[in-house]
Amino acid sequence: MKTKASKSAVIGTLSALALSVSMNVAVAAEDTIKVGILHSLSGTMAISETTLKDTMLMLIEEQNKKGGLLGKQLEAVVVDPASNWPLFAEKARELIEKNGVDAIFGAWTSVSRKSVLPVVEELDSIMFYPVQYEGEESSKNVFYTGAAPNQQAVPAVDYLMNDLGVERWVLAGTDYVYPRTTNKILEAYLKAKGVAAEDIMINYTPFGHSDWQSIVSDIKKFGAEGKKTAVVSTINGDANVPFYKELGSQGVAAGDIPVVAFSVGEEELSGIDTAPLVGHLAAWNYFMSVDSETNDSFIDGWHAYTKDDKRVSNDPMEAHYIGFNMWVEAVKKAGTTDAKAVQESIIGVAVPNLTGGYSTMMPNHHITKPVMIGEIQDDGQFEVVWQTSGTVAGDAWSDYLEGSKDIISDWRAPLSCGNYNVKTAKCSGQNF
Amino acid sequence: MPMSRPVVRLLPFFALWMLVTLLLSLSLDARSAEQDPTLAHVSTLLVKKFDDKAKAVALLVETNHPRTEEILRLIQDGELYYRKNDNRLFNIPVAETGAQAVDLLDASAITIEKTREFKKVTLNNLMRGQIGLALAEIGLKSEDPAQREAAVRKLLGELSDESVAVLRKRIGAEPVSAVRDLIQVALAVNDLRNGDEVARLQAIERVEGSLESPVRTALTQVAESDVSPVVKQKAQLALNGIDEQIRLYGMVETLYFGISLGSVLVLAGIGLAITFGVMGVINMAHGELIMLGAYTTYVVQQLMPNHLGASILVAIPAAFMVSALVGVAIERGVIRFLYGRPLETLLATFGISLILQQAVRSVFSPLNRSVSTPEWMSGMVEINPVLSLTLSRLYIILFCLLVFVALVMVLKRTPLGLQVRAVSQNRAMARAMGVRSKWVDAMTFGLGSGVAGVAGVALSQLTNVGPNLGQAYIIDSFMVVVFGGVGNLWGTLVAGLSLGIANKVLEPWAGAVLAKILVLVFIILFIQKRPRGLFPQRGRAAEG
Numbered sequence: 001m002k003t004k005a006s007k008s009a010v011i012g013t014l015s016a017l018a019l020s021v022s023m024n025v026a027v028a029a030e031d032t033i034k035v036g037i038l039h040s041l042s043g044t045m046a047i048s049e050t051t052l053k054d055t056m057l058m059l060i061e062e063q064n065k066k067g068g069l070l071g072k073q074l075e076a077v078v079v080d081p082a083s084n085w086p087l088f089a090e091k092a093r094e095l096i097e098k099n100g101v102d103a104i105f106g107a108w109t110s111v112s113r114k115s116v117l118p119v120v121e122e123l124d125s126i127m128f129y130p131v132q133y134e135g136e137e138s139s140k141n142v143f144y145t146g147a148a149p150n151q152q153a154v155p156a157v158d159y160l161m162n163d164l165g166v167e168r169w170v171l172a173g174t175d176y177v178y179p180r181t182t183n184k185i186l187e188a189y190l191k192a193k194g195v196a197a198e199d200i201m202i203n204y205t206p207f208g209h210s211d212w213q214s215i216v217s218d219i220k221k222f223g224a225e226g227k228k229t230a231v232v233s234t235i236n237g238d239a240n241v242p243f244y245k246e247l248g249s250q251g252v253a254a255g256d257i258p259v260v261a262f263s264v265g266e267e268e269l270s271g272i273d274t275a276p277l278v279g280h281l282a283a284w285n286y287f288m289s290v291d292s293e294t295n296d297s298f299i300d301g302w303h304a305y306t307k308d309d310k311r312v313s314n315d316p317m318e319a320h321y322i323g324f325n326m327w328v329e330a331v332k333k334a335g336t337t338d339a340k341a342v343q344e345s346i347i348g349v350a351v352p353n354l355t356g357g358y359s360t361m362m363p364n365h366h367i368t369k370p371v372m373i374g375e376i377q378d379d380g381q382f383e384v385v386w387q388t389s390g391t392v393a394g395d396a397w398s399d400y401l402e403g404s405k406d407i408i409s410d411w412r413a414p415l416s417c418g419n420y421n422v423k424t425a426k427c428s429g430q431n432f
Numbered sequence: 433m434p435m436s437r438p439v440v441r442l443l444p445f446f447a448l449w450m451l452v453t454l455l456l457s458l459s460l461d462a463r464s465a466e467q468d469p470t471l472a473h474v475s476t477l478l479v480k481k482f483d484d485k486a487k488a489v490a491l492l493v494e495t496n497h498p499r500t501e502e503i504l505r506l507i508q509d510g511e512l513y514y515r516k517n518d519n520r521l522f523n524i525p526v527a528e529t530g531a532q533a534v535d536l537l538d539a540s541a542i543t544i545e546k547t548r549e550f551k552k553v554t555l556n557n558l559m560r561g562q563i564g565l566a567l568a569e570i571g572l573k574s575e576d577p578a579q580r581e582a583a584v585r586k587l588l589g590e591l592s593d594e595s596v597a598v599l600r601k602r603i604g605a606e607p608v609s610a611v612r613d614l615i616q617v618a619l620a621v622n623d624l625r626n627g628d629e630v631a632r633l634q635a636i637e638r639v640e641g642s643l644e645s646p647v648r649t650a651l652t653q654v655a656e657s658d659v660s661p662v663v664k665q666k667a668q669l670a671l672n673g674i675d676e677q678i679r680l681y682g683m684v685e686t687l688y689f690g691i692s693l694g695s696v697l698v699l700a701g702i703g704l705a706i707t708f709g710v711m712g713v714i715n716m717a718h719g720e721l722i723m724l725g726a727y728t729t730y731v732v733q734q735l736m737p738n739h740l741g742a743s744i745l746v747a748i749p750a751a752f753m754v755s756a757l758v759g760v761a762i763e764r765g766v767i768r769f770l771y772g773r774p775l776e777t778l779l780a781t782f783g784i785s786l787i788l789q790q791a792v793r794s795v796f797s798p799l800n801r802s803v804s805t806p807e808w809m810s811g812m813v814e815i816n817p818v819l820s821l822t823l824s825r826l827y828i829i830l831f832c833l834l835v836f837v838a839l840v841m842v843l844k845r846t847p848l849g850l851q852v853r854a855v856s857q858n859r860a861m862a863r864a865m866g867v868r869s870k871w872v873d874a875m876t877f878g879l880g881s882g883v884a885g886v887a888g889v890a891l892s893q894l895t896n897v898g899p900n901l902g903q904a905y906i907i908d909s910f911m912v913v914v915f916g917g918v919g920n921l922w923g924t925l926v927a928g929l930s931l932g933i934a935n936k937v938l939e940p941w942a943g944a945v946l947a948k949i950l951v952l953v954f955i956i957l958f959i960q961k962r963p964r965g966l967f968p969q970r971g972r973a974a975e976g
Contacts, residue, residue, distance in 0.1 A: 044900060046798045164557065175945050205944040208904050210895040211696070213689040213825070214939045221682075226649030241800065242895045249805075249822040251812060255560045273804040279557050375556055378510060385482065385556045 032075040033068075033337055035060060036095035038106025038116070038127075043083025047237075048316075049108050051267060052130065053078060055317045056105050058305040059324045069331055077101055081112070088112045092119045092127075102337040103128065103327055105320060110134060110177050117142065126339050128327065130319035132262060132284075134181035138396035138409035138418035140343065144366045145323035146316060147285055148394035149185050153232070155371040156260050156283035157186060159386050160230045161193065164258065167227040168199045170219050172235055175204040179234035182262070186232060188400040199227065209239045212246035220250060223257045231259040240264050244277050254279025260373070266312035269380040277376045285355070285369040286318035287382040292356035312380070318354045325351040326361055347412060357391060364409035364418075366394025470495050471537060474503075478512070479519045482556050489559065493566045501570050503536070504563050512536070513550040524550060565590065572598055577608040584614045589646030591622050617642050624650040632663050640670045641677070643817040648674055681819040686936050692825040694932025695832035696894065698925055699887040700905045701912035702839060705924040706880035707759075708913055710856045711873065713767055714774055716781040718909055719902025720788035721881045724758060725751035725888020726897045727792060730801045741806040744889065751885035758788075759881020763874050771873075785906075789899045800898035809893065828890050835886060836925055842879070843921070852876045856919065915955050917965030927966055931955075 037056045039049035060074045068074055077099045081088040088107060095101045096119070104120065104127040107113040113129050120127045120141040132147040160166040171186055173179025183202060190200060201222050203215060223229035235243055240261070247259065260281040266288050269277075288299065298321065303309040330346035331337050350360040359367045368391035374382025397407040397419070406423045410416075417427035470491065477488035489507075492500045506512040506523055513524045513533070521536040527547050534541045544550065555563070564586060571583030572595060587595055599615050606612040620635035627635060632654065639647045651674070655667040700722060707715045728751040733743045762784055770777045809827055814820040843849035854862040855872045863869050888901075895901065912931060916923030931951060938947035962968070 046793075047800070047898070050798065203943070206948060208900070209944060210904060211693050211935075213692065213822075214686070214936055215944065217685060217689070218940065224645040224648075226645075226652065238800065238896045238898065238900065245805075245894065246822075249810060249812060249824055251820070253560075254557055255564060258557055267799075270799065270802075272800075273802050276810075279555070279560055281557075377554065383554045383556075 032073050033070070033331075034075050034077050034099060034101040036092075036099065036101035036104040036106070037076055037078045038081060038088065038091055038095065038104050039108065040083040040112075041078075041080040044237075045083040045108055045112075048267065051314075052105075052108070052316055052320055054306060055302070055320050056324065058301065059321065061305070062301065063324075063328060069328055070335070070337070081106075085109075085111050085115045088115045089119050092116045093123070096120070096123045096125045102126070102331075102339065103342070105130070105323065107131070108316075113142070124339055126327070126342060128320070128323035130316045130323060132315070134178045135185075135396055135398055136181060136401075136404055138364050138366075138411075140365075140411055140416075140418060141339075142365060143323060143326070143346070143361065144394060144396075145319040145326075147369060147371075148366055148396060149182055149398055150395040151285060151369055151371055151392050152262055152283050153182050153186055154189060154400075155388060155392070156262070156281070156373060157189065157232065159283075159373050160232075160258070160260060163386060164230065165228050166230040166258075167195070168222065168225070168229040169195065169201070170222060170229065170231040171200065171202045172215070172219075172231055172233050173204055174209070174234065174236040174239060175206055176236070179204070179236070182234050183232075185398045185400050192400060205235070205239065207236070207239065209235075210242045212243045213250075216243075216246045216250050216252060219257065220252060223252075229257050231257060233259050233261040234263060235261070236263050237268075240268060241272050244272060244280070247280075248276025254281075254375070265314040265316075266381065267314045269376065270312055272380075274376055274380050275378050278378050280376050281373055281385075282376070282382060283371065283373050284315040284382075285371060286315045286353070287372060287374045287384055288313045289374070289381045289383060290355050290372075292354065294352055294356065295354040298354055322351060322353050322359050322367065326359075326367075330361075343411070359391065362393050363412045364394070364396045365411060366396055368393045468537075470497055471499070475521045475537065476519070478507075478521060478553050479514045482559065485553070485555075486559050486562060489562055489566065493569075501567065504567055504570075506536075507553055507555060508560070508563050508567070510552055510555075512553040514553060516549055516551055521553070522550065527552075569595055572602065577611050580606075581608075581611045581614055584611065584618050585644070588614075588618050588621060588644055589649065591618060596622055617644060617647060621646055621650045624654055629660050629663060632658070632660075633666060636663070636666045636670050640673060643674065643677060643681075645817065648678075678818050681816070685819055686940070687933065688821055688825075690933030690936035691929060692829055692932070693936055694929035695829045696891070697908055697912050697932055698928030699828070699832045699835065699890055700884075701909040701916075701928055702836065702921065702924050703880045703882075703884035703887060704909045705913050705916070705919075705921055706839070706883065707877055708910070709919040709921075709924070710852060711876055711880075712774075712856075712918075713771075713877070714778045714781065715762075715767075715880075716778060716906065717762065717785040717788060717902075718881075718884055719904070719906035720785045721755045721759060721884035721902070722888040722891060722905055723792065723897075723899070723902040724755050724788070725885030726803070726892040726901055727796065727801070727888075728754045728885065729889045729892040730796075730803050730897055733803060740804060741808055744806055744809070744893075747889050748886055751889045752882040753885075755885025755888070756878040756882030759884075760874050760878040762881070763877035767877065768870070768873065785902065789902070792899045796899075798899060800896045803892040803897050805893055824893050828893070831890055835883065836921070839883065840921055848872075848875060848879075852879075911952070911955055914959065915965055917967035920965070920967045923965055923967035 037053050039053045040046050041050055041053060057076055060076045063069060064073050077095060079091045079095060081091045092104060095104055104125065106127065107116055107129055108131050110133050116127060117139055121139060124141065126141060126143065128143045128145055130145050132152050133144065135148045169190055171183045173183055187200060187202070191197070205215065219231060240263070258279065258281055260283055262283060264282050265284060299313055302313055303311060326346055326349050327342065329349045329351055330342045333349065334341040334345035346361050347363050348361065350358045353359040353369065355370055357370060359369055361367055370388050370391050372384050372387040374384050377383050396409045397404040399405045406421050407419050408422060409418045410420065411418065420427045474488045474491055477484045489504065492503060503512070511523055511525050513522050513527065514520060515522065522533040523536055524531065524533045524544070527550065529544055529547055531544050532541050533544050533550065568583040568586035571579050574580050574583065591599070596619065599619055603612060603615050603619070606615060617639055620638040623631045623635035639651065648671070651667050651671045655664055655671050658664045658667065703721070704715065704718050707713050707718065729744065729747040732747040732750055733740065736743050736746070766780050766784065767777060770780060805824060809824045812820045812822045813826065843852060851862070851867050851872045854865070854867055855869050859869055891901065891905070912924055912928045915931065916927030935947050935951050938950055942950060
C-alpha cells in the first residue's frame with residue numbers, strides 16, 4: 001500500500017513538473033527576448049571564449065532577476081561555433097533566422113568577426129564584439145566594446161616612452177592580422193615620434209611557437225647596446241607561456257627590458273608560475289585588481305555564479321558587461337528590440353564600467369574607456385602603475401596609417417557611413 | 433566570600449596598573465618613532481603612491497639610515513606589508529592566516545588573523561631599478577666577494593662619484609683578483625666617460641677584451657664622437673676586437689640553441705622511432721601520449737607540493753608507466769586488429785588522439801595547467817657576459833642523451849630488445865623460433881609510448897601543459913623519424929639534432945616562420961631523393 005501511494009505521489013509530482021515545464025516553454029516561446037551567444041565552447045579558442053559565454057549567462061540571469069527587459073524575460077540562446085571560422089557565419093545565421101535573436105554577443109579572433117560580418121549586415125542585426133582588435137573597421141551592425149589600437153597599443157607605447165624613457169623597440173607578434181596591423185600602426189607612430197628605423201626590431205613567429213631561445217637572445221643583444229629597450233608584444237595565446245618562461249630562464253628582468261603585452265590578461269597568467277615575470281607589463285582597459293565598488297560587486301557576483309572564488313575576471317568580460325548594459329539601456333530608450341531602432345538609440349548611451357567611471361557608445365560604434373598599464377605581480381594579478389586621466393574614445397580608423405588617416409566613421413544621419421573620406425568627401429560604401 | 437573582598441578592593445589598583453603599563457607602552461612606541469623621525473617619515477610615505485614610495489627609498493639612501501639595506505631587501509623580496517586600518521608597516525615572510533607579522537618600527541610580533549587586513553608594499557619598475565642600484569652601492573662594502581662582484585657589475589655603467597671614490601679606495605684592499613679586475617674595468621669605463629685624454633687612452637687599453645655590455649657602449653660612444661682622433665682610432669680597434677669575440681660566442685650560442693632544440697625534437701620523436709620505425713604503426717596519438725606524460729608531471733607536482741625539486745624525478749617513472757599503460761591499451765584494444773592496414777590505423781589513432789584530448793579537457797579543464805620549474809633547474813650558467821647557457825635546456829640535452837642511451841641499451845642488450853628486433857625484421861621466422869610475437873608487439877608499443885610520456889616530462893618544463901600540447905609536436909616527431917630513416921634510433925638522433933641546428937642557424941636571418949618552412953621544404957626534397965631517410969635499414973627483411 002505504502003509503496004503504491006508513494007509511487008502515485010511520484011507520478012503526480014512528475015506530471016505536475018512536466019506540465020509546469022511545458023508551460024514554461026510555452027511562455028518562453030511567446031514572451032521572451034532572445035539573446036544569442038556566439039562563443040567557441042570547443043577547439044583551440046575554447047580556453048578564452050568559454051569564460052565569456054558564462055559571463056553573458058550571468059549578466060542575463062541578473063537582468064532577469066531585476067525584472068527582465070520591457071516587461072519580458074531574457075532568454076539566452078547558446079551555440080558553439082567550435083573555433084571554426086566559417087562555422088561562425090553559419091551559426092550567426094542560425095541564431096538570427098532560426099532562433100530569432102535580437103542581438104548577438106560573440107566572437108573572439110578577428111577572423112571569426114570578419115566571418116560573421118556579412119551575415120549580420122545582410123540580415124541587419126546587431127553584434128557586440130568584446131575583444132581588443134586592430135581597428136580599420138566600422139560596421140553599421142557591429143558594436144566594438146573592446147579596445148581599438150588607440151585605446152591600448154598607442155597609450156602603452158606613450159607610457160614606455162615618456163615614463164620609462166624607452167628608446168629602442170622590439171615589436172614581437174604572432175604572424176596574423178591583428179599583430180601585423182597593430183605593429184604597422186605602432187611603427188608609423190614611433191617613426192612619427194622620431195625613432196630611427198634601426199631602433200625598431202620587428203619579429204613574427206608562428207601560432208603556438210614554443211622555442212623562443214634565439215628570439216629572446218636576439219632581444220637581449222638588441223637591448224644591450226646602451227639604450228633603454230622595451231618589447232611590445234602582440235604574441236597571442238598559448239605561445240606566451242614558453243616566451244615568458246624563456247625570458248625568465250635567460251634572466252631578462254623587467255627592470256632591464258620590460259615586456260608590455262596586449263594579449264596577456266589574468267586568465268592567461270593563471271596557467272603560469274608568475275614569479276619570474278614580476279614587473280612585466282600589460283595594457284588593458286580593465287584589471288581585476290582595480291579598486292571600485294562596481295568591480296567588487298561584479299567579482300562577487302562572478303564568484304557566486306561560477307561557485308568558484310578563485311576564478312579571475314578579465315578585460316573582455318568587462319567589455320561584455322559594458323556592451324550588454326548598453327544594449328539594455330538602448331532597448332529601454334527605443335522601447336523596442338528592433339535592430340534598426342536600437343542601432344539609432346544606442347549611440348550616446350552611457351553606462352557604468354567596472355573601473356569606477358562611465359563608458360559611452362560613440363557614433364563610430366566604438367566606446368570610451370580608460371587605458372591602464374598594469375605590472376604583473378607574483379600572485380598572477382596586475383598592479384595598475386599608470387592610467388589615463390579620463391576616458392579615451394575608440395578610433396576606428398588609425399590616424400597613423402596611410403590610407404586610413406583621412407577616413408572617419410559616423411553612423412548618425414545624415415552621414416551614416418563607416419568609412420567617410422574627409423578629403424574626397426566620399427563614403428566609399430564598402431561594407432566594413 | 434571573605435576571600436573575594438580583598439580582590440574586589442584590589443581591582444581599582446589593578447586597573448590603574450594596567451592603564452599605566454598601557455600608557456607606558458604607548459609612550460614607548462611613540463618614543464621609538466620619535467627617536468627615529470626618518471623611519472617614521474619613511475613609513476608614512478611607503479604606504480602611498482609610487483612617487484611617494486620612491487621618495488621614501490631616496491630618503492633612506494640619502495640619510496644613510498642604518499636599516500636601509502634591511503628595509504630595501506624586504507621591499508624587494510615582497511615581504512613588507514602595511515595594515516590597512518592604521519598604515520603600520522609589518523615584515524611578513526609568509527602571508528597566511530596564523531603566520532607571524534613583525535612590526536617594522538618596534539619589532540613587536542603579532543599573529544595574522546585575516547590576510548585581507550594587510551596589503552603588500554608594491555613596487556614598479558622604476559622603483560625596482562632604484563632599489564637595485566641602492567643595494568648595489570651598499571653591496572660594494574659587503575664581506576662576501578660574490579656580492580661585491582655582483583654589485584660592481586650592476587653599477588658598471590652607472591657609477592656615481594661617491595661609488596668611484598669608494599672603488600678607488602677599495603681596489604688596493606681587494607683580496608679577490610676577479611673582483612679587482614672588474615673594479616678596474618668599472619673605473620676604466622668611468623674614465624672613458626669623464627677622464628682626460630691620457631686617462632681615456634689608458635682606459636681603452638685596460639678594457640680591451642672585456643665583454644661587459646657597458647664597456648661596449650662606452651667604447652662605441654668614444655669611437656664615434658671623441659674629440660681626439662688618436663683616442664677614436666684606438667677605441668675603434670678595441671671595439672673591433674670585442675665584436676670579433678662576440679661574433680664567435682654568438683656562433684657557439686646558436687649551436688647550443690640548435691642542439692637544445694634538436695634534443696627536444698629527438699625526445700619527442702624517439703618514442704615514435706620505436707612505434708612507427710620498428711613496428712610500422714602510424715600512431716597519430718603519439719603527441720597525446722607526450723601530453724599525458726606532461727599532465728602526469730602536473731599531477732605528481734600537485735601530490736607533493738612541498739618537494740618540487742624531487743617531484744620531477746618522481747614524475748619520470750610515473751609518466752613512463754602512465755603513457756606505457758595507455759599505449760598498451762591502445763595496442764591491445766585497437767591497433768592489433770589493424771596491422772597491415774596503415775590507412776585505417778592512421779584514422780583510428782587520429783580518433784584516439786581526439787578522444788584523449790577531450791578526456792583531458794573534461795578532467796583538467798581546457799585551461800592550461802601550470803607546472804613549476806624546480807629550483808635546481810632554473811637559472812643559467814654564465815660562461816662570460818655574452819654567453820650563458822640556460823640550465824633547464826642543459827638538463828634537457830643531458831636527459832635526451834640519457835634516454836637515447838637507455839633505449840639503445842634496451843634494444844641491444846635485453847631479451848626484450850632481441851625479440852623486438854627479431855619480430856620487426858622477420859615476423860614469421862621469429863614466431864617459428866618461439867617468440868610470442870603478439871606479446872612483443874604490445875611490449876614494444878608500450879615501450880615507445882612510455883618514452884613519449886618521458887618526453888612529456890621534459891616538455892612540461894619548456895612549454896604549455898594543455899590539451900593541445902601533443903598536436904604541436906606530432907608533425908615534428910614524424911619529420912624527425914622520416915628524415916632519420918625509419919627503424920633506426922641513431923638516424924633519429926642525428927636527424928633531430930641536425931634539424932634543430934639547421935632551424936636555429938636559419939632563424940636569425942630568415943625569421944622563425946620562414947625558417948620552419950625552409951626546413952620542411954628541404955625535407956620534402958630530401959625524401960624525394962632518398963625516400964628511406966638518412967640511414968636506411970638495409971637487408972631483405974626491411975622491405976616487408
